[in-house]
Amino acid sequence: MLNLKKSLILAIVMVLTANTYAVQKGDWIIRGGLTNIAPQDNTGGVVTVDSKTNLTATIAYLVTDNIGVEVLLGLPFKHDINSGGVKVGEGTHLPPTLTAQYYFNETKAGFRPYVGVGYNYTFFLEDKITITSGGLAGGHLKMGNSTGFAYQLGFDLEISEGYGINLDIRRFNIENKAHITNIASPMEFNVALDPTTIGLSLYKEF
Template sequence: MIKFVTTVIASAVAFASVPAMAYEAGDIQIKAGVISVMPKDDNADTSALVADSNLTITSDTQLGLTATYMMTPNIGLELLAATPFTHTVEGDGALDGVDVMEVSHLPPTVSAQFYPMSADSKIQPYVGLGVNYTFFFDESDEADLGSRSLKPSFGLAYSAGVDYMVDDKWLVNASVWKVDIDTEVRGGAADGLEVEIDPLAVMIACGYRF
């Protein structure tokens, strides 16, 4: 009997000393946090409409959500979503100080991610490559140019981030995406104007693993 109890205790101690698997195939991670979308500068050249002018799009911060399915301990599939972003399109140069348009958009993005660390590491950096579909809505023509809408955008998304496992369920995350978002004005004096948004998106979040 004493030998049996000793064996059980030794087995329990050995099991407790094994690190909890941070990532396993079939895991689902849900993360929520603050995400900022920061478009690049000089988003549209409007010199054909107004000499020596261009447009710049302001940044916005919203609630960001991601869901990741681990296909293997090192490969994940992530869906990025967020509450709608709203940006102001501001004039520069000859249009300096003019608010040209206000527009909202949603940029759902699906990415394949690679996690190079071993599955039991508490720190999990990763890189990703995916596709983004952005659609625009609630466009308001602040400058009365007769512009009606912005064409939806489809492009690549590059990402990187790091997860830190607080325990076997909870984690904290920092991540960044570079997204190819190009659109075109429909209607009005600016019809056909090409707009390159190409934002950098940065997110700080906490998450839970199922």
């Protein structure tokens, strides 16, 4: 058992300190995987939005050995909107984001953590009221688009030459204005989603 632990520790050290393929100025990094987006509850439980997981991809370009620019893309996220524990509607959105990144460690390091700050544009593709009884039944829901800052923390871990795995955590500032019409008393209110996302991806360096 002791030898197994020593071997595991040695393997981890070798991965983290190995002189591997150099990602440097002028290189591209393409990542693709799954991301879970978890909106915050900023209404005291009056309105909640559930978390969802979907496919995402990023394209990053190294402007210098340590500074990169990244674009976040992905498939639409479809969320259930709940009130009082009951589903009342649905919202489908895309959150494309442009991010400036700083990569730590040397370019030949097999483990490269990074931080980033970016700007997000969230637009809703489809929103609707789904409840069929009560005061909201038959209403029309419209979620406004929004812009805001996004903050990022992640790392790349190379597992073979030019290939590796990526873990990415982001926090978005997303505040939308929601409109519900075609009901007895039309409503307009702010929805501060401010989601946290966690993504796990594979990547390829070019």
